[in-house]
Amino acid sequence: xxxxxxxxxxxxxxxxxxxxxxxxxxxxxxxxxxxxxxxxxxxxxxxxxxxxxxxxxxxxxxxxxxxxxxxxxxxxxxxxxxxxxxxxxxxxxxxxxxxxxxxxxxxxxxxxxxxxxxxxxxxxxxxxxxxxxxxxxxxxxxxxxxxxxxxxxxxxxxxxxxxxxxxxxxxxxxxxxxxxxxxxxxxxxxxxxxxxxxxxxxxxxxxxxxxxxxxxxxxxxxxxxxxxxxxxxxxxxxxxxxxxxxxxxxxxxxxxxxxxxxxxxxxxx
Amino acid sequence: xxxxxxxxxxxxxxxxxxxxxxxxxxxxxxxxxxxxxxxxxxxxxxxxxxxxxxxxxxxxxxxxxxxxxxxxxxxxxxxxxxxxxxxxxxxxxxxxxxxxxxxxxxxxxxxxxxxxxxxxxxxxxxxxxxxxxxxxxxxxxxxxxxxxxxxxxxxxxxxxxxxxxxxxxxxxxxxxxxxxxxxxxxxxxxxxxxxxxxxxxxxxxxxxxxxxxxxxxxxxxxxxxxxxxxxxxxxxxxxxxxxxxxxxxxxxxxxxxxxxxxxxxxxxxxxxxxxxxxxxxxxxxxxxxxxxxxxxxxxxxx
Numbered sequence: 001x002x003x004x005x006x007x008x009x010x011x012x013x014x015x016x017x018x019x020x021x022x023x024x025x026x027x028x029x030x031x032x033x034x035x036x037x038x039x040x041x042x043x044x045x046x047x048x049x050x051x052x053x054x055x056x057x058x059x060x061x062x063x064x065x066x067x068x069x070x071x072x073x074x075x076x077x078x079x080x081x082x083x084x085x086x087x088x089x090x091x092x093x094x095x096x097x098x099x100x101x102x103x104x105x106x107x108x109x110x111x112x113x114x115x116x117x118x119x120x121x122x123x124x125x126x127x128x129x130x131x132x133x134x135x136x137x138x139x140x141x142x143x144x145x146x147x148x149x150x151x152x153x154x155x156x157x158x159x160x161x162x163x164x165x166x167x168x169x170x171x172x173x174x175x176x177x178x179x180x181x182x183x184x185x186x187x188x189x190x191x192x193x194x195x196x197x198x199x200x201x202x203x204x205x206x207x208x209x210x211x212x213x214x215x216x217x218x219x220x221x222x223x224x225x226x227x228x229x230x231x232x233x234x235x236x237x238x239x240x241x242x243x244x245x246x247x248x249x250x251x252x253x254x255x256x257x258x259x260x261x262x263x264x265x266x267x268x269x
Numbered sequence: 270x271x272x273x274x275x276x277x278x279x280x281x282x283x284x285x286x287x288x289x290x291x292x293x294x295x296x297x298x299x300x301x302x303x304x305x306x307x308x309x310x311x312x313x314x315x316x317x318x319x320x321x322x323x324x325x326x327x328x329x330x331x332x333x334x335x336x337x338x339x340x341x342x343x344x345x346x347x348x349x350x351x352x353x354x355x356x357x358x359x360x361x362x363x364x365x366x367x368x369x370x371x372x373x374x375x376x377x378x379x380x381x382x383x384x385x386x387x388x389x390x391x392x393x394x395x396x397x398x399x400x401x402x403x404x405x406x407x408x409x410x411x412x413x414x415x416x417x418x419x420x421x422x423x424x425x426x427x428x429x430x431x432x433x434x435x436x437x438x439x440x441x442x443x444x445x446x447x448x449x450x451x452x453x454x455x456x457x458x459x460x461x462x463x464x465x466x467x468x469x470x471x472x473x474x475x476x477x478x479x480x481x482x483x484x485x486x487x488x489x490x491x492x493x494x495x496x497x498x499x500x501x502x503x504x505x506x507x508x509x510x511x512x513x514x515x516x517x518x519x520x521x522x523x524x525x526x527x528x529x530x531x532x533x534x535x536x537x538x539x540x541x542x543x544x545x546x547x548x549x550x551x552x553x554x555x556x557x558x559x560x561x562x563x564x565x566x567x568x569x570x571x
Contacts, residue, residue, distance in 0.1 A: 167355045170325050173343035175369035175434065181377050185368075189359045266359050266414040 044236040052236030085144020093152035101160020122147035147209035193267040282331030293511030302467040302477025306491035309501035336437040348431030366398035421452030500545030505554040
């Protein structure tokens with residue numbers, strides 16, 4: 001029945017069942033593939049995946065010259081780029097989005113630019129970022145930041161226009177607010193849950209942009225290792241990296257949801 | 270008749286949109302403690318007048334003084350309560366009421382840099398807000414967000430939010446229009462309670478705290494909650510020049526615990542309907558404008 005609720009236990013049971021179905025289908029296909037070709041690595045079995053776990057967590061180098069494991073090396077590079085990129089992108093989009101929503105002059109100035117650049121796929125801009133920011137950290141940060149900026153700025157601008165009525169702003173003035181207080185105490189606090197919700201939606205695209213950039217240019221990071229291991233058909237490592245990326249996205253999503261519930265309990269679900 | 274202690278003084282106010290003149294030579298004085306109902310046909314310019322008093326849309330001609338200061342922008346001298354509540358969704362009922370205290374008594378820099386002092390001040394603000402909410406029978410809803418409150422409760426919070434700062438004038442823009450009859454009546458009682466407090470303050474030689482201009486479509490409500498009714502209309506002998514004040518008379522005073530005796534003001538309601546809402550009744554605009562004369566007569570006779 002459409003929109004009819006189901007018991008909580010059934011809801012969770014169906015969630016587990018979904019995961020189990022995918023795992024079983026994978027196991028069956030892997031077994032069949034191994035039966036056809038015992039040396040295949042396209043669909044590694046669970047034991048091969050276990051070997052992949054050891055491989056990615058194993059310290060590299062030797063006793064005299066120890067080097068970090070793949071996962072530690074890649075995770076520190078990718079997460080740092082992602083964090084810096086998201087922080088810059090969100091900060092920029094909040095400033096521009098709120099300005100556009102609050103001031104008609106800012107709206108007139110930014111709207112054509114943002115509408116235009118939002119239509120260009122961020123991955124197509126990779127060459128531009130490379131030319132402007134070079135091949136180091138700044139390029140990846142710019143890729144993520146500008147990748148999320150245009151969409152988020154538009155969403156925040158719309159939210160300021162829709163969620164903050166002129167009556168509410170006038171009321172704040174009648175309660176003694178200055179202009180900066182209206183922006184911070186009224187506009188920002190009203191749109192904050194929308195900012196967090198939009199950031200949740202942008203985590204996936206941000207990771208796509210970053211992995212694409214790392215795939216093309218990096219010498220460390222998830223994208224780099226995925227490219228190297230894909231070339232060697234080490235799919236046990238590739239699948240594990242994909243799982244880690246998926247879990248990263250889920251972790252970010254969960255953390256942002258908790259943050260939104262904590263900061264904006266009034267927003268509801 | 271003009272004194273410097275008027276809560277509101279409107280002088281020769283006119284406003285027009287393009288060639289269409291909406292308001293023409295509006296003159297109005299409201300003294301502290303008065304609860305004035307503003308009525309008029311739809312489109313007569315009530316909202317334009319209210320926005321001009323609030324300071325969001327200054328009029329083309331004339332001037333408005335609140336507590337002797339000319340109104341140019343919205344300020345804490347004039348509070349506003351809208352029909353659709355306009356509470357801050359992200360604040361609880363008590364924080365909504367305390368919001369004005371926070372803005373009035375501290376700066377953003379103080380709140381960000383002097384956190385321990387600010388928290389102490391904040392606790393006092395919340396205490397005052399709770400006490401005010403208690404007085405309007407909303408003590409139990411202090412910690413709830415607007416989305417968790419009924420329409421009547423939200424409107425009580427909105428009124429408390431506007432009144433706690435003790436502005437010189439509070440504008441109520443059809444505040445009970447979206448409420449059911451029972452809730453509307455309980456809020457009308459609340460306004461009568463404020464008027465009673467004003468009377469008490471006058472008797473004790475204090476300046477009354479609540480000066481209210483309420484816009485309503487409901488004539489019974491206008492006569493019931495206010496001690497003075499003002500009618501704005503284009504239906505007068507110079508109507509093509511724009512709306513003017515065509516009715517300004519005192520009305521009977523009720524107490525919150527008195528039964529609502531509708532029959533006692535039927536005559537005034539019919540007079541109001543004829544003077545303000547009847548397009549076929551042509552008269553000089555000042556025919557029913559006699560509040561101050563009647564008040565003087567009353568003072569002389571007593």
